[in-house]
Amino acid sequence: MxxxxxxxxxxxxxxxxxxxxxxxxxxxxxxxxxxxxxxxxxxxxxxxxxxxxxxxxxxxxxxxxxxxxxxxxxxxxxxxxxxxxxxxxxxxxxxxxxxxxxxxxxxxxxxxxxxxxxxxxxxxxxxxxxxxxxxxxxxxxxxxxxxxxxxxxxxxxxxxxxxxxxxxxxxxxxxxxxxxxxxxxxxxxxxxxxxxxxxxxxxxxxxxxxxxxxxxxxxxxxxxxxxxxxxxxxxxxxxxxxxxxxxxxxxxLENTEEKKQHLSHLKDQLVNYLTGFDKVSLFSPKGSSPHIICFGMKQIKGEVVVHALEKEGIYVSTTSACSSKRKEQTHSIMGMGYAKEDAETVVRISLGYQNNLNDIEAFKQAFAPIYQQLASIYTDHTLGN
Ligand SMILES: Cc1ncc(COP(=O)(O)O)c(C=O)c1O
Incomplete structure (x- = not known):
């Protein structure tokens, strides 16, 4: 896991x-x-x-x-x-x-x-x-x-x-x-x-x-x-x-500067990776906390991505833990001006100091095929097929 x-x-x-x-x-x-x-x-x-x-x-x-x-x-x-x-x-x-x-x-x-x-x-x-x-x-x-x-x-x-x-x-x-x-x-x-x-x-x-x-x-x-x-x-x-x-x-609170640098490094890796996909939107704004990466795949509900990743042993969330089970939309994303449809796509990765580059690699390995599969559904859907 x-x-x-x-x-x-x-x-x-x-x-x-x-x-x-x-x-x-x-x-x-x-x-x-x-x-x-x-x-x-x-x-x-x-x-x-x-x-x-x-x-x-x-x-x-x-x-x-x-x-x-x-x-x-x-x-x-x-x-x-x-x-x-x-x-x-x-x-x-x-x-x-x-x-x-x-x-x-x-x-x-x-x-x-x-x-x-x-x-x-x-x-x-x-x-x-x-x-x-x-x-x-x-x-x-x-x-x-x-x-x-x-x-x-x-x-x-x-x-x-x-x-x-x-x-x-x-x-x-x-x-x-x-x-x-x-x-x-x-x-x-x-x-x-x-x-x-x-x-x-x-x-x-x-x-x-x-x-x-x-x-x-x-x-x-x-x-x-x-x-x-x-x-x-x-x-x-x-x-x-x-x-x-x-x-x-x-x-x-020990070595917080080193831990923050570590988290920022992992976050940068994830952000660079995710922004390489044209159907992925990144919601975490510039200057946001190094432990949170919030993104979504256009037109794909966040929970679909969360469960697909879970099948590969990767545990992430949709919104905050307490809202996700009740399927409440993320009010933070909508507060930033995004539409309800975007808010429904939200996936949140949140890092801890114990995470490392291997974990990020595992995420990438799991995400790429999930993206391919879901992106093709999205394309078929938009073409009316
Ligand atoms: C910003 C924020 N405030 C309050 C809470 C609630 O904390 P607790 O789970 O300890 O009740 C959480 C939990 O997710 C949180 O993220």
Whole structure:
């Protein structure tokens, strides 16, 4: 199997899994328990929080453990909306966010909030002056992702932060799920107030994640109960998962420049190869993340290509993992101005640092005959045969 679907999820790193298993079997106490085992778990939890904070160059008190990206996005957005309801009910986001953001916004709209969806340009990014123009006296939150999960465009977070410097009461939330090892958000010096991360996107176990909440910023909890995570997120802590995630984050952030160069090299190979086919359109814009290549074969549904590649042992996706099974079109591609018919053709290759040139070669070997076969169907079809 050649796994090229790392934006959907990653394989857990072997050493991270060993840590997870060791901690699960040996340090299984509840961190809230008063006995020694509980104390040891609580110590490990604090250590993991500090490790993550050090890696992100922020304070440990600014790191909150969650179950992943969806929870983090829901918490950041609803938590801000509920906290700031008396000041205003206007939220701003982009048209190409992950469903964890867009569906949360839609839910809040139904509950009486007003949401502005910023458009993107042909490069897949928002224009900071559109953001400035859409800010109102009742705006309480701006939510813009770091790296788009479908076509990999990278949003101008610094420029967005510069706009928001004039509006200190607005919370700036960043869905940073696809950004680990790709972008340094420089949280400590940035205008970002809330940033959401998901462990399974960087080789940690599934069901792990963390959120950065800048000191002094307040959001309402969504989970009420025993008051864990300083009252922000009740529920017995996932100590083995969080410790394993801290280790995975350390590994992910080692030698990032080399890893990015490696990914860029593999991406260049794929892009050069794919652009050689006249019935292939490349959707990933210039300057997009080195780990995502989004393309389509004209008039051929993405799922057809995905399944044909799967038969050859190559694993890729259509759109984001959560939309692909429900056959939802990729809103990111349509946001860039492509037609619905183009959006239906989307295939996403997403690379991980463990992929190598042999994998790219295997992809090429598998794709060429698939292309020939599908392209001839397309030609027959257009000729009415
Ligand atoms: C940009 C982005 N945000 C949020 C999520 C949701 O994260 P999780 O799967 O951890 O809930 C994903 C997952 O694909 C994502 O790519």
């Amino acid at each position: 050649i796994y090229l679907d790392n934006a959907a999820t990653t394989q857990v790193d072997g050493s991270v899994l060993s840590s997870y298993m060791d901690i699960s079997t040996q340090l299984f106490g509840n961190p809230s328990s008063l006995h020694k085992l509980g104390e040891m778990s609580s110590g490990l939890l604090n250590q993991s929080r500090k490790q993550i904070a050090d890696l992100m160059n922020v304070y440990p008190e600014e790191i909150y453990f969650t179950s992943g990206g969806t929870e983090g996005d829901n918490w950041a957005i609803k938590g801000t909306a509920f906290e700031k309801e008396s000041f205003g009910k206007h939220l701003i986001t982009s048209a190409i966010e992950h469903p964890a953001v867009l569906k949360t916004m839609a839910q809040l709209e139904q509950m009486g909030w007003d949401v502005t969806y910023l458009p993107i340009n042909q490069e897949g990014v928002i224009n900071p002056s559109d953001l400035k123009a859409s800010i109102r006296p009742d705006t309480v939150l701006v939510s813009i992702m770091a790296v788009n999960n479908e076509m990999g465009s990278i949003q101008p977070l610094k420029a967005i932060g510069d706009v928001l410097k004039d509006y200190p009461t607005i919370h700036f939330h960043v869905d940073a799920v696809q950004s680990v090892g790709i972008m340094d958000l420089d949280l400590n010096h940035s205008r970002i107030d809330l940033a959401v991360f998901s462990g399974h996107k960087f080789h940690a176990p599934k069901g792990t994640g963390f959120m950065y909440i800048k000191k002094g910023r307040k959001i309402q909890p969504l989970l009420s109960g025993g008051g864990q995570e300083k009252g922000g997120r009740s529920g017995t802590e996932n100590v083995p998962g969080n410790a394993a995630m801290a280790k995975a984050l350390r590994l992910a």
